[in-house]
Amino acid sequence: MIKVENLIKTYKLGKNLFYALDDVSFTINDGEFVAICGTSGAGKSTLLHILGCLDKADSGKYYIDGVDVFSLNDSKTSKLRNQKIGFVLQDFSLINQKKVDFNVMLPMYFNKTSGSQMKIKADKALKAVGLDEQQNKNVNQLSGGQRQRVAIARAIVNSPSVIFADEPTGSLDSKTSQSIMELFKELNDKGITVIIVTHDKEIAAHCNRLIEMKDGKIVFDSKNS
């Protein structure tokens, strides 16, 4: 379960203080499929970065499965990010010069998974996203849709509790976007919490819950309506 309380994140712009997040609070239960929507500058990506333990808020509280994330040091936060969180980003964030299997195995380089187990888990993740024949290809030989599937395989390889996706279909055509969203739905059906940040209402329509943001605040939450 994800719980945030009174999150505030600010940036200095010259003499002024810009509130990227202004007193944000909500709870996401296990197994939810959530879309966080808003226009550009609403604070969606800032919120995602904090939820994904890539960044810290200036104040407030954030709990994943009861753990106070902001009280953890860098090593423990990294461990949490490795074991409980999977990321899928708009630009795929893959190492293009490396093979597909290296990219998928990458999270396992930072935990205690043995070498033999790494291969097995990577193959299983690639099968789950429909790329079980592509292990030995270089990432730069794949199409956009295939690369996003590799990113999803990497995100699920450690069996995380939650997947955070930031505009996952932003670089893809509509048909490919559709297939990626169907893949997220399948993962959610298996019990993984999926949280997607998007400005696209059509993409958000695939999700069970909608949280709308504007100027750093939550202006609408379909759970409460």
Place this chain on the structure above:
Amino acid sequence: MKSIKLILSFLFKSKTAAIILVFSYMLVLFVANTAFASYRYISYTRDIFVNYNSPNMLYCAFDYDPSEIMKESGTDPINDNLNRIENDAKKYNAYEPFLKDQHFMCNYSGHQIVGKIYDKAMVEKYPMPLTNGTWEDLSDKSTDGVFTAVASGAQFDGEKIGNIVYISVNSESSQPSYIKVKIVGKLAPPNAVPTFNQSGSIVTADSMFGNLNGLVFLKSEELYNKINSISKYAIVTSGNFITGVSSETNEIEQEKYIDFLKNQFLVKSYDEIKLESDEKVGRELRHKMPVPSFLLLIVSFSLLSISVLFVNKNINDHAIYFLCGCSRKRSSAIVACGIVLLGAIGGIINIIYILCYNTLSALSVLNIGDVLFDGISILFTALYLFVTVGISVALALIIFRKSTPIEIYRRVE
């Protein structure tokens, strides 16, 4: 294993640059170490010579073609010629015995080595530093047919003081004959012993010594008889030698004796050799060291620049590692290890080269002339490695930590 893969991944972002840098670093260190070792040998022999503090010493070298002497009959015509001249020299009051450089070739454990034969006075007046044992234990008398000797060179590394070894001397009948030898001492690196090969108008301390892979014996009738019984032609005498002027005579007598020697040989005094040695040390420093020093500077800056290049090339990858659960500390460690590896490979190979050089030289696998490789050479290499790699790692980490992963992701958005 996983961390090693990530470290290699860091370096293989620019494989060519990494390989060129590793190779250059290794080569430049090799050149610098060799030049430094060569300079140190010259400086070391000069210091040994100066420490002898023997102002009455005279070095006498052939002033004529020795091949003329070799035409004479006898098993060692040069020695016979020197003995004749020495007999004439004894008429002078200022005479001091001729201390000659004699040797014979022999074999030990399948390797050819040199057996040096020195007068007792040579060993007493001009001893070389030992790592083990003492010159006092070197005797001109055998015990139960066992002769004593000081060992020199890496092939005796496995032998302890007191061990008895067998050396073989090839006889005229081509059947080797053995001499039993007890080791009573071991020479300190660079295993330099008096070797009087130098003739000419300039004589320096380093040319009066030579690297010895073999054994040092004291001259004795017993040893001569033993060797001659195997081969009459085994013992070879250098035509050059050292002598001295007796300090118990007056200047006129001393001048007469020196004039007698000058009629036969090129004569250099202790002070002249000391002066020429000092000049050579200065010359070597001015001529030998600037180029290697410059190359070391260049390769240091190369390591620094390429470290920064590697960091910039890998920064996006490390943002992805961060995404996958790699802590900043671990990322920094990967970067640091990668840069350490760039320098360490060349440094370690050089240290191995220094450690193995004496052995390889003893086995005639590698010979770069008279050099002094010891703990100081290793210390210099290690210190250079520590400083250059240390600065490169520090700079690389400063640049690496300036760009946080979240900033990279914001830039991408």
